[in-house]
Amino acid sequence: MIKKEVVVIGGGPSGLSAAVEAAKKGAEVLVVDENLRAGGQLFKQIHKFFGSSAHQAGVRGIDIASELLEEARECGVEVWLNSAVVGLFKEKKVTIKKTLADNSEKLEIIQAKKIVIAAGASENAVRFKGWTLPGVIGAGAAQTMINVNRVLPGKRILMIGSGNVGLIVSYQLLQAGAEVVGVVEAAPQIGGYGVHAAKIRRAGIPIYTSHTILEAKGVKGVEEAVICEVNDKWQPIKGTEKVFKVDTITIAAGLKPLIELAMMHDCKCSFIPQLGGWVPLHDENMESTNPGIYLVGDVTGVEEANTALEEGRLAGTAIAEALKYISLEDAGKLKKEIWHRLNELRMGPFGEARMLAKNNILTACKI
Amino acid sequence: MSEKPGQNFINERRVFKYMRVNDHIILGKDERKEMVEIKVNDKTIQAKKGEMIIAALIANGIKVNRYTVKKKEPRGIFCGIGQCTDCIMTVNGKPNVRTCVTPVEDGMIIDTQYGVGRKE
Numbered sequence A: 001m002i003k004k005e006v007v008v009i010g011g012g013p014s015g016l017s018a019a020v021e022a023a024k025k026g027a028e029v030l031v032v033d034e035n036l037r038a039g040g041q042l043f044k045q046i047h048k049f050f051g052s053s054a055h056q057a058g059v060r061g062i063d064i065a066s067e068l069l070e071e072a073r074e075c076g077v078e079v080w081l082n083s084a085v086v087g088l089f090k091e092k093k094v095t096i097k098k099t100l101a102d103n104s105e106k107l108e109i110i111q112a113k114k115i116v117i118a119a120g121a122s123e124n125a126v127r128f129k130g131w132t133l134p135g136v137i138g139a140g141a142a143q144t145m146i147n148v149n150r151v152l153p154g155k156r157i158l159m160i161g162s163g164n165v166g167l168i169v170s171y172q173l174l175q176a177g178a179e180v181v182g183v184v185e186a187a188p189q190i191g192g193y194g195v196h197a198a199k200i201r202r203a204g205i206p207i208y209t210s211h212t213i214l215e216a217k218g219v220k221g222v223e224e225a226v227i228c229e230v231n232d233k234w235q236p237i238k239g240t241e242k243v244f245k246v247d248t249i250t251i252a253a254g255l256k257p258l259i260e261l262a263m264m265h266d267c268k269c270s271f272i273p274q275l276g277g278w279v280p281l282h283d284e285n286m287e288s289t290n291p292g293i294y295l296v297g298d299v300t301g302v303e304e305a306n307t308a309l310e311e312g313r314l315a316g317t318a319i320a321e322a323l324k325y326i327s328l329e330d331a332g333k334l335k336k337e338i339w340h341r342l343n344e345l346r347m348g349p350f351g352e353a354r355m356l357a358k359n360n361i362l363t364a365c366k367i
Numbered sequence B: 001m002s003e004k005p006g007q008n009f010i011n012e013r014r015v016f017k018y019m020r021v022n023d024h025i026i027l028g029k030d031e032r033k034e035m036v037e038i039k040v041n042d043k044t045i046q047a048k049k050g051e052m053i054i055a056a057l058i059a060n061g062i063k064v065n066r067y068t069v070k071k072k073e074p075r076g077i078f079c080g081i082g083q084c085t086d087c088i089m090t091v092n093g094k095p096n097v098r099t100c101v102t103p104v105e106d107g108m109i110i111d112t113q114y115g116v117g118r119k120e
Helices: A013-024 A040-044 A061-074 A139-149 A164-176 A194-202 A260-264 A305-322 A328-345 A348-366 B053-059
Strands: A002-009 A029-032 A078-080 A083-089 A093-099 A105-117 A121-123 A136-138 A156-160 A179-184 A211-217 A224-229 A242-245 A248-251 A255-257 A269-272 A277-280 A293-295 B035-040 B043-048 B088-091 B094-098 B109-111
Touching: A002 A013, A013 A029, A013 A040, A013 A061, A013 A105, A013 A305, A029 A083, A040 A061, A040 A139, A061 A305, A083 A260, A105 A305, A121 A139, A136 A139, A139 A164, A139 A248, A139 B053, A156 A164, A156 A242, A164 A179, A164 A194, A164 A248, A179 A211, A255 A277, A269 A348, A293 A305, A305 A328, B035 B053, B043 B053
Parallel strands: A002 A029, A002 A105, A029 A078, A105 A293, A136 A248, A156 A179, A156 A248, B035 B109
Antiparallel strands: A083 A093, A093 A105, A121 A255, A211 A224, A224 A242, A269 A277, B035 B043, B088 B094, B088 B109
């Protein structure tokens, strides 16, 4: 059996930054990722990040991913790709299904001292008539197709949801050469930042607020989308239907944390709608209710890549402290700085709800 | 190219020769030139070496990956990152392969999946 001080499950922004932070201080770290390359969803984020310079504003997600991977290499983080965690045991044993170069599979059991769960989140679906037709896809999936796989999932596209994902992906679909016929939003106002909404409005794309999708029509795939207005009780208003000839409907209706691994490990969870639904609880060190198991990134509340990076650093620092690679005082100082930056990221009309929800997590974890 | 939207890519009805994003304002030109051949439902199609199966299918206009067990309804890609398993197909005789996270290999045989694998 292989022994590792720290096993990080998931090589996205939060997992990698936790790994880098712990490894920099001297810990021996293994990152396990199911995909063929690490970096998580950063590689599809070709837009520039916003916020302050402390948060890499103006840098594109793809470049942040490359930097992070380089940093991980430099400080000796071991990365297993094409490897899925299939078991977690009480005594901190991690079972990993590793796919070897010749495509054969091998089970490895690793004894860890600390485990970081950075599994991320998955996209929500929206149920309407015809929602299972080929051509109804996640907005994140569309983003992956155009920016990573470099294929257009459709030629004429209708976007459902005007949060930041809906707005940004609409714009990126334009950049990739698709036609976006409109963005549909059930609420009376646009969900995401004005700066993103303005970009797609300037490109001539209408945003239909107080509208919902009624139906996707087609035989072997989407051929038409029907939308209509909704009243103040979110109910469709008859006679207001609009029909679009489209081949693709993209759904940007939020994400939900992938909490299965945390649940397998008996981490206490709570239902917090502002963070995407059921989330495992954690303390100020990102440690779950199960000692030695840390949670970072979207798995413990859907936010964005910058907070994921900071949460990773926080867990990495706390782990280095617990493994006695840094002193209590040094760790305390570093963690204070990270918390300061995290709180900055959770300000403003969009961040406040998340800040409150995160504070509730910290409180609930203590009970 | 300017990053200003509105001039280059909207208002005009676009003519789509390819479903591939060969040239991109931020990502630049797609430098992957090497092609392989795969067989999808007995038809040979071209795929870029190392790309995900789903990308090759989309580039060749194939949208249906499988039909469901009971109602035999068509399904295609949904999440694109290996989470939802809606895009599974039979690859080299093995059913339930997630085409969005499995790269193509030269000579790969890919079939539409009917239910749990067998075509009735």
